[in-house]
Amino acid sequence: MTLPTRTDRGGLEPAPNFGRFSWRVLRQYYRGEFAASTAVNVAYRGSVVIWVVTTVIQPIVLIVVWRTVAGPTGTVGGYTANQFVTYFAIMMLVDHLTFIWLMWEFEWRVREGMFSPLLLRPIHPIHKDIIDNLSYKMVGLLGVVPAMIIMIIGFHGDLSGIDGIQLLAFVPALIGGAVLRFIVEWVLALSAFWLTKVSALNNLYFSVRTFLSGGFAPLSVFPPVVSAIANWSPFPWSQAFVVNVAMGTTRGTDILIGYGAQAGWILIALLVLRLVWSRAVRRYSAVGA
Amino acid sequence: MTDRAGGRGPGAGQREMVVDHSAVPRGPIGHGWMIVATFIRLGVLNIAQYRGEFFVSLANGVITLVTQLLGLAVIFSNTQALGGWSPAGLLALIGVHTFLSGLIGLVIQPSLQQLMEGIRLGTFDFLLTKPADSQLLASVAVVAPAQVVQLLMGAGIVAYACVWMDTVIGPLQWLYFGITLFFGVIIVYSFLTLLGTCSFWFVKLDNILVVFSSVFGQAGRWPISLFPGWMRIVLTVLIPVAFAVTVPAQALAGGLSGWLVLASGVIAAVFFAGSRAFWLYALRHYTGASA
Amino acid sequence: MSAAIQVRNLRKTYVVPERDAGLKAAMTALVRRKTRSVDAVRDISFAIDAGEVVGFLGPNGAGKTTTLKMLSGLLHPTSGDADVLGYTPWRRDRDYLGRMTLIMGQRSQLQWDIPVVDSYRLNKAIFQIGDADFAARLEELTELLELTELLRKPARNLSLGERMKCEFAGSLLHRPQVLFLDEPTIGLDVAMQRRIRSFVAEYNKRTGAVVILTSHYMADVEALCKRVVVIHHGELLFDGPLADLVRTFAPDKTITVELVEGSSVTRADLADLLGGSIARAPVEQTDTGWRVQVPGSDTAAVAARLLSRLPVADVTIEDEPIEAVIEKVFAVPAEGRP
Numbered sequence: 050m051t052l053p054t055r056t057d058r059g060g061l062e063p064a065p066n067f068g069r070f071s072w073r074v075l076r077q078y079y080r081g082e083f084a085a086s087t088a089v090n091v092a093y094r095g096s097v098v099i100w101v102v103t104t105v106i107q108p109i110v111l112i113v114v115w116r117t118v119a120g121p122t123g124t125v126g127g128y129t130a131n132q133f134v135t136y137f138a139i140m141m142l143v144d145h146l147t148f149i150w151l152m153w154e155f156e157w158r159v160r161e162g163m164f165s166p167l168l169l170r171p172i173h174p175i176h177k178d179i180i181d182n183l184s185y186k187m188v189g190l191l192g193v194v195p196a197m198i199i200m201i202i203g204f205h206g207d208l209s210g211i212d213g214i215q216l217l218a219f220v221p222a223l224i225g226g227a228v229l230r231f232i233v234e235w236v237l238a239l240s241a242f243w244l245t246k247v248s249a250l251n252n253l254y255f256s257v258r259t260f261l262s263g264g265f266a267p268l269s270v271f272p273p274v275v276s277a278i279a280n281w282s283p284f285p286w287s288q289a290f291v292v293n294v295a296m297g298t299t300r301g302t303d304i305l306i307g308y309g310a311q312a313g314w315i316l317i318a319l320l321v322l323r324l325v326w327s328r329a330v331r332r333y334s335a336v337g338a
Numbered sequence: 339m340t341d342r343a344g345g346r347g348p349g350a351g352q353r354e355m356v357v358d359h360s361a362v363p364r365g366p367i368g369h370g371w372m373i374v375a376t377f378i379r380l381g382v383l384n385i386a387q388y389r390g391e392f393f394v395s396l397a398n399g400v401i402t403l404v405t406q407l408l409g410l411a412v413i414f415s416n417t418q419a420l421g422g423w424s425p426a427g428l429l430a431l432i433g434v435h436t437f438l439s440g441l442i443g444l445v446i447q448p449s450l451q452q453l454m455e456g457i458r459l460g461t462f463d464f465l466l467t468k469p470a471d472s473q474l475l476a477s478v479a480v481v482a483p484a485q486v487v488q489l490l491m492g493a494g495i496v497a498y499a500c501v502w503m504d505t506v507i508g509p510l511q512w513l514y515f516g517i518t519l520f521f522g523v524i525i526v527y528s529f530l531t532l533l534g535t536c537s538f539w540f541v542k543l544d545n546i547l548v549v550f551s552s553v554f555g556q557a558g559r560w561p562i563s564l565f566p567g568w569m570r571i572v573l574t575v576l577i578p579v580a581f582a583v584t585v586p587a588q589a590l591a592g593g594l595s596g597w598l599v600l601a602s603g604v605i606a607a608v609f610f611a612g613s614r615a616f617w618l619y620a621l622r623h624y625t626g627a628s629a
Numbered sequence: 630m631s632a633a634i635q636v637r638n639l640r641k642t643y644v645v646p647e648r649d650a651g652l653k654a655a656m657t658a659l660v661r662r663k664t665r666s667v668d669a670v671r672d673i674s675f676a677i678d679a680g681e682v683v684g685f686l687g688p689n690g691a692g693k694t695t696t697l698k699m700l701s702g703l704l705h706p707t708s709g710d711a712d713v714l715g716y717t718p719w720r721r722d723r724d725y726l727g728r729m730t731l732i733m734g735q736r737s738q739l740q741w742d743i744p745v746v747d748s749y750r751l752n753k754a755i756f757q758i759g760d761a762d763f764a765a766r767l768e769e770l771t772e773l774l775e776l777t778e779l780l781r782k783p784a785r786n787l788s789l790g791e792r793m794k795c796e797f798a799g800s801l802l803h804r805p806q807v808l809f810l811d812e813p814t815i816g817l818d819v820a821m822q823r824r825i826r827s828f829v830a831e832y833n834k835r836t837g838a839v840v841i842l843t844s845h846y847m848a849d850v851e852a853l854c855k856r857v858v859v860i861h862h863g864e865l866l867f868d869g870p871l872a873d874l875v876r877t878f879a880p881d882k883t884i885t886v887e888l889v890e891g892s893s894v895t896r897a898d899l900a901d902l903l904g905g906s907i908a909r910a911p912v913e914q915t916d917t918g919w920r921v922q923v924p925g926s927d928t929a930a931v932a933a934r935l936l937s938r939l940p941v942a943d944v945t946i947e948d949e950p951i952e953a954v955i956e957k958v959f960a961v962p963a964e965g966r967p
Binding site: 369372373375376377380383384459460461463464466467468469470475625626627 | 641698701702703704705707719721723724726727729730731733736737738740742743744747750751753754755756757
């Protein structure tokens, strides 16, 4: 019996051509994986609830701390106590929508050899991670958005800077920030191929990121040297920038500069991703998958 | 077989104890202490096995500490005192927090993690077939010796903060510090055990301990005087961070009244009794005893 | 003299929430809980003397593990009582727990990361075993189970079979008088299974301990247990010597004839030859001949006929394999027992 070829009319369908990239195939894949992933998240909703609860804690603590520092009437770095509230509340939302947890997952995947099945699929493993990520965030929004609203109301957040333009500008900034952070941290997660214990590296990364991204405090609170360094790194462009656009603290041409910075960093990150990924796969096979 | 007392053929008296002269009979408390001591000794003896983890623990500890210090530096470049606490006082608080985190990571958390896994996999049954208190066995089951690094760092930070402080700390306050720290440990242990005991009912919630570690890790390193009233209540009664961290640190930073020490003891007793009662209730449910 | 283990009318009923899949069902379940009661163990009674090794047979979900859990004190029964060494197991008297042991196949209680012998030291502390006794018993168990190489390794580095041997040793350091073994040889290779079996037999011989063993492997039961208890649907179907089980449920024997090379016999020939009611007997062709299953009473007659009429090179007459017996027993519906 001869194998079916593409010119065969009757009988079996020709084998799909995995070599060529197809948007239709990718879309089908996304739909299937997304449904599966959402089902998992809904089944484990107890865990998701707990993770969302933990997302709320850090912003509350930071609000409390910074508003004490600012005092009822003063400002710190140009932010009043109530502006701090808005800042951190929105930061919580942005953080939820941009974060990934893959560094720990990768360590597990490498150790257990779970990468092998993923590498055998004719689709780059990053797509599965994107889907899992989006699916979790969707489910989590149900908790995070109300929490944000309650926080702003309960702590008297200052919403004066928000208008229609800011909100419109917020959307592309958010998408850009999410894409940027996803790529950067996915590349970081690849370190699991070289290091057996990534916790120290992850810890270092998160500590640095917390400061430079504006997570601990708005960048204007820091001495100018620090905020200058931060602005030349990719970190604030996925977080502080997005929050400030929403709040109205960053306006006009500054927003456009921000978009540019995001685009630039995304490009660089993609290049690094390509470089590191091919090395990572080689190393994985070399060490014995 | 080389057993001491003779006569072990089939049908030999079932209720008669084999007389073993080399074992010292102990009451339940003595027995309990011996079990704990054995676990500790084993942890110490096997430290060499965990060498790699020590360096990771050290690296993580240093990174975390530096991060916290930087945070403090930023804050105190913008203000003189935070909620009534001086920089040195806040440093002492961070020291207590680090010490407690180390203790939690050393034995409390790993043991509870194993308990929850044991309930899911069925290996928990083994604890019930041993002639020792199941809560005790579950609580000291796993020791992660690398966390000793955190304990030492915490102690070091507290020491440094005390030296740095303007005020002299009197012997009474040192005593209060020790006592409230001890109560703090009991409070934290009891609370975590309460959380872990929930897994008898909710087997899928293996990240329930994360609730505590994130509240403790985030809110616990700040004095509770910063928090609004309702949060203070939550952090005292519901997730008892206040008495575990702020109170002992306050003994060093500002001084405690005897009443607060007493309150700390009462809260510790209540939490401990509560966790014990809940454990026994969970066991009755697990074994199907009519509760 | 009273028996070591006495079980009277033991019963265990679970109340299980019943719920369909789907979102709507999940919502209704919040408001109205539907439950169903499951009889895991229904009115079981038996008595076991000291020194006996008894096998519990039954398919999954039959109730044998539930019964074992009640006898080891892990579960409270819904009704009925049990007496093990004079103690009520589910009261979990410390004295009782110090005289029994539970070993579960594929579940380890050894500490994972520390050397095996250190796990033993933990048991020493828990069971309050004296230094001299501990050393002596450890030496003995090490010799019996060939553990010398394994004692210093952490459990995580051992194979499943090695770990099981170490499990056994650790669980017997306190010289229990009652052993509850729940599928102890599951997942082990044949050589290791034999090892464990002979060890259990030896321990029973030396100490006179009572052993209750549940297993899927008939080889375990055949090798160790003179007496078996068959539990199915929570009920005791059979309690007696293994030989009797075979006889009661499997009066059939299998006759296998190997034909002389070159000759051939068709199924029709065989049917003619066997004739009568025997023609309906199950007949199976093998590579070299035929296999016939006949009631025990007809064995001799059929064998004689086959030998005299067919070109037989070799003949074998066997009991029905025990697995088949068990299947037959379990195929018996809950109400209709012989």
